[in-house]
Amino acid sequence: MKSPSHRMKSVAVFSAAVLFSAASVAEAAMDPRFELDQQALEGVSSTSRVVRKAVKRPAHRVPVDRDKWMTRSTVYTVKPGDHLFKILMRDYGLSNDQAESLIDEVRRENNINDIRRLQVGQKIIIPAMRRSTSKSSTDFQAKNEKEEFTSAEESLVGVRQALRLEASVSPQLDRETTNLKEVWDKMVPAGADIHAPLSFQSPSFSLILDSQRYPVYASMDGTRIVVDPTESIPPLVRSLITEKDPSIRIVSGSSDKRQFLADMLKSAGFYSVEEDVSVSFGSDPKLVVTSDFKVEKTSESFMKQDVFLLNSSEKALPASLSIFLEKEGFTVHEPFVVQQSFLPVLPNRQIYQVTAKDQAGVVDALLKALSVDSHEDRRLDVFGSDNNGISLSVKAERYFERDGRRYVITRFDGDPVNYTLFRILETKGYQVVILDAQDSFRKISEKILARLNLHGNFARHSLLSGEDVNYSVEMSGFKVERDDIPGGSLFLTDVQLDRVVYDILRENGYKVHKNK
Numbered sequence: 001m002k003s004p005s006h007r008m009k010s011v012a013v014f015s016a017a018v019l020f021s022a023a024s025v026a027e028a029a030m031d032p033r034f035e036l037d038q039q040a041l042e043g044v045s046s047t048s049r050v051v052r053k054a055v056k057r058p059a060h061r062v063p064v065d066r067d068k069w070m071t072r073s074t075v076y077t078v079k080p081g082d083h084l085f086k087i088l089m090r091d092y093g094l095s096n097d098q099a100e101s102l103i104d105e106v107r108r109e110n111n112i113n114d115i116r117r118l119q120v121g122q123k124i125i126i127p128a129m130r131r132s133t134s135k136s137s138t139d140f141q142a143k144n145e146k147e148e149f150t151s152a153e154e155s156l157v158g159v160r161q162a163l164r165l166e167a168s169v170s171p172q173l174d175r176e177t178t179n180l181k182e183v184w185d186k187m188v189p190a191g192a193d194i195h196a197p198l199s200f201q202s203p204s205f206s207l208i209l210d211s212q213r214y215p216v217y218a219s220m221d222g223t224r225i226v227v228d229p230t231e232s233i234p235p236l237v238r239s240l241i242t243e244k245d246p247s248i249r250i251v252s253g254s255s256d257k258r259q260f261l262a263d264m265l266k267s268a269g270f271y272s273v274e275e276d277v278s279v280s281f282g283s284d285p286k287l288v289v290t291s292d293f294k295v296e297k298t299s300e301s302f303m304k305q306d307v308f309l310l311n312s313s314e315k316a317l318p319a320s321l322s323i324f325l326e327k328e329g330f331t332v333h334e335p336f337v338v339q340q341s342f343l344p345v346l347p348n349r350q351i352y353q354v355t356a357k358d359q360a361g362v363v364d365a366l367l368k369a370l371s372v373d374s375h376e377d378r379r380l381d382v383f384g385s386d387n388n389g390i391s392l393s394v395k396a397e398r399y400f401e402r403d404g405r406r407y408v409i410t411r412f413d414g415d416p417v418n419y420t421l422f423r424i425l426e427t428k429g430y431q432v433v434i435l436d437a438q439d440s441f442r443k444i445s446e447k448i449l450a451r452l453n454l455h456g457n458f459a460r461h462s463l464l465s466g467e468d469v470n471y472s473v474e475m476s477g478f479k480v481e482r483d484d485i486p487g488g489s490l491f492l493t494d495v496q497l498d499r500v501v502y503d504i505l506r507e508n509g510y511k512v513h514k515n516k
Contacts, residue, residue: 305329
């Protein structure tokens with residue numbers, strides 16, 4: 001076996017924007033043995049910057065014919081820390097360009113959606129490809145089979161590299177990172193050293209990560225989470241970090257904020273993390289709060305009412321709801337909020353809460369909600385005095401006119417004579433509503449709405465249906481919609497509203513009327 005000084009491998013996957021040190025810039029004609037291979041610069045996101053300094057050290061590279069490929073497919077078993085680029089370049093001797101050209105075919109062959117999330121022990125088929133049988137290529141393959149290059153650090157032997165990773169971050173992403181940091185520190189208090197830049201040293205390289213660009217988060221088990229907001233850490237550098245410190249977990253940023261939070265929580269070591277959680281309060285009205293994640297830090301969190309609800313939504317819960325949830329033992333965190341969730345008061349969001357207990361009070365409240373002016377104890381003539389000298393009038397407890405029609409609302413006291421008189425009124429063109437003694441709010445409403453030809457069946461309605469919010473309110477009552485009703489629609493109910501429900505409805509554009 002050759003000595004370690006002869007075991008060289010070009011650095012694979014570094015930045016497209018390389019800032020040389022002052023010494024490197026000054027020496028334009030530097031001996032190529034002490035410079036990075038051009039292929040070392042391939043594959044790094046343009047949003048990152050790798051600052052390097054080459055230190056003079058004897059170098060030797062094994063020549064590899066990268067223009068010819070292997071001729072039969074093989075099966076590879078995934079090891080801890082593996083990703084497809086690393087496998088193709090380390091174990092199959094491909095260059096960055098060759099790995100890039102083969103990666104899509106490997107994904108299709110193995111039905112892999114995310115090349116960064118492979119399962120340890122997973123079997124991957126590497127498709128057939130032409131490969132040279134030259135001595136240099138055979139020697140290189142033999143070295144791979146003997147695992148001469150088993151780590152990312154060994155790929156740097158022969159060139160002393162000083163690396164400092166920095167990444168440009170947009171103002172929006174920077175704001176989101178700051179907000180998330182504040183939220184995370186409340187969930188997992190961190191020591192002062194957690195904010196220090198990550199630094200790794202070895203005989204072959206020196207690596208420093210800018211903590212402002214690659215923030216570090218604490219976890220419940222004492223490990224650290226490094227966030228790569230723009231996915232700008234090259235795969236090889238990721239391998240260097242995890243090989244030097246296996247306790248570090250790197251989480252990539254994503255435009256899918258929910259997935260990003262899921263990855264963070266998965267790496268944090270919490271006692272319990274549940275997704276798509278619904279928490280209900282009350283029965284009628286029923287308040288339901290949904291959350292992307294429910295987090296329990298320890299096994300005692302629920303008993304101690306120390307549970308977190310974490311949302312990726314950009315709309316905030318109403319302040320009144322957050323306060324209510326905190327009293328119930330749930331602390332809400334929304335790191336990506338950019339606007340409030342409630343709407344301005346709109347004229348078609350009308351709720352009439354009927355609190356009267358007697359029938360007369362219920363009738364008056366319903367008529368007021370329907371914008372009907374009625375008269376009490378109105379005497380209505382059935383027969384005039386000029387009709388054979390007979391004069392007959394009937395007392396109507398409530399009388400009103402609407403759209404050219406006459407309406408009577410009265411209660412039946414059990415006397416059949418009175419019932420006959422009401423029927424006589426109907427023959428005279430009156431629209432009569434007869435209430436029984438046991439009629440409740442629901443029955444009274446059904447009779448009046450039916451006589452007025454207003455559709456509004458009794459049911460439990462969701463008052464925030466279709467809204468892009470993480471909560472809902474369900475309540476029993478009549479939802480009435482018609483053009484001749486002020487505002488176009490209204491909701492009639494006799495349900496008593498909790499203070500939090502009342503505030504939530506108001507903050508979402510409802511105007512609540514209490515009719516006694």
